Amino acid sequence: MADVRIFDGHNDAVQFMLDYRPEGRDFLARSEAGHLDLPRALEGGLAGGLFAMFASPEREPVDDLTITHDGYEVRYAEAVHPDHARLQIDRQLSAIRKLIGRSGDKIRLATSVDEIEAAGYDGAFAIVLHMEGADAIGPDLGYLDSLRDAGLRSLGIVWSRPNIFGYGVPFAYPRSPDTGPGLTDLGKSLVRRCNELGIMIDVSHLNERGFWDVAALSTAPLVATHACAHAICPSSRNLTDRQLDAIRDTGGVVGLNLAVNDIRADANLEEDTPLDAVVRQIDYLVARVGADGVALGSDFDGAVIPREIRDASGLPRLVDAVCKSGFDESTLRKFAYENWLRVFGLTWLDRSRALSPPP
Template sequence: MAEIDVFDGHNDAVQFIAEYTSSGRDFLSRSESGHLDLPRAREGGLAGGLFALHAGPERQPENDLIITGNGYEVIYAETVDPLHARRQIEAQRLALEILIRRSDGRMRMAVDVEEIAAARAEGAFAVVLHMEGAEAVDGEFDYLHRLHAAGLRSLGPVWSRPNIFGSGVPFAYPRSPDTGPGLTEIGKELVRTCNRLGIMIDLSHLNEKGFWDVAALSHAPLVVTHGCAHAICPSTRNLTDRQLDAIRDSDGVIGFNLSVNDVRADGHLKDDTPLEAVARHIDYLVNRVGEDRVALGSDFDGAVIPRAIKDASGLPLLFDAMRNLGFDTQGLAKFAFDNWLRVFGLTWKNSPSS
């Protein structure tokens, strides 16, 4: 048994479950592929997490990765057709509902802090619905309201590509996250609508101008479900110190991303990244924004993570590395679980208004 309960701010496991794809794995059985299933979650102390719904393009671009003299850049993915996106999102949402029913109480959909806490106390795994990229949302927000009624509690307006709401930040290193225009006018209305509904706005994959647009508009704490520090790893996906300060000042949270190319100072996609380096990166964030504002946002099943962790069952090794660096029991508990529930309570308590 792991000694620390964990709530994870981001995973892409829905893309790989058997209920969604015929070649997928049974989330209820232990697998050696990927990072996450229920048995390995339990071995690692995971008691719940944000499960990302995400729509991919109809055609994957060819040769989209360009290796530069000192780094890399990824060609912008094309904008996804809204109807195509909605079909994928609905299929993923229904697949997750079927999985939860099939779990016979071992997994539960949670829509508020009390339900997460109750699931934890009763030994059930809490699933919170998140959507990464709002391509499926229409301009009148009817589908957003439907998703909220179905349990959606977290939304990233963009992934790393443009849509009608704003511009995602393309993957590149070394480069600033200031890569283009911010939110569109309808993107700003999306922020206001999420505030009214009490949907948490995820700033992951949003470029710097978009980040500041949300900061100027939103009444909720600023949240990045999976990101790292640009000062350590100058990837476009990572946050500048000024952005981190804004998260701190809003009493928000940054979920620490285990993706090695955003953790390592050299930006390399190498899974031999030492856990000491991972813990030092977390320590930088904590020193910048405070121990109440850094949590785990693993990006399981969506990234290359350190080989020493391997999958969800290896999370206790990360906590050991953090202990060795001086994190105490209280600090570990905040990082692993408490900080997410704190920011959920500040965000989800908002009730819809007309």
């Protein structure tokens, strides 16, 4: 099963691209820094992924981490002004376009399931545009329509900070994800507009009350592009059993986050986290959500990941570990690739290519 194709539900590689920042890395060249570039993606069997655009804060936080007697707390991040956020997102869109142009058709922007599959058939790498946090979108939602026209197909309502649409969870352990109020009225309008436009809504980083607001409003499957099980690691970023059940009941998907502090039961930021701990998370999610509802959401270039994986080129070691845990070929292919395409077909305005939801 070494030839299995992998689609990744989340990475932060855009933040480090040479096309975005002069001191960045050339995504077309193999690097030993970070986790993801095209050569390492191809070495690891990665056929494409959701590439997150993200607005950095106006001021970098200082001394925002507190170590407690049983875990940690990170001071809740400040909101970002929409103008500041939009400037960065526009620059990141431009950088992705430049990268695709430089790639000589080695990389393609995909806006439909057909385009993802066509890229795979032609040996090209597929980028699907995601935005992590709707901070750049104003109250009239007009920028959302512009982003959709530019290729955006996935949106996280919040990162772990507030905006005009809702409230992200502050990073903390041990902590419930029930950390504040739900979506604002504008946030509820945003959910409805995403449904109308066929943009997938990502509940990662959203607090629990916001999650349930999305669940009550959205006509699409519930999706968390990068998260783990709260029952194993009670981080505020992880999903409770009740949330996992809701994702299952809508035919949605959870992308398994490789961040060690959300995988480990003790939430330690330890690179020497064994693959057994990763497999335990996957097994738990599959038992709770079903084989049709669990995929990969690595968080490459945005987290500390297990040393045994190291970077995108190490994904075959994760595949081997999952196989040894008892995954058959059908379950492996769903986890690695097919579950993302299934939920895209159910969510995007690509209805003719929608695959059947799980029973």
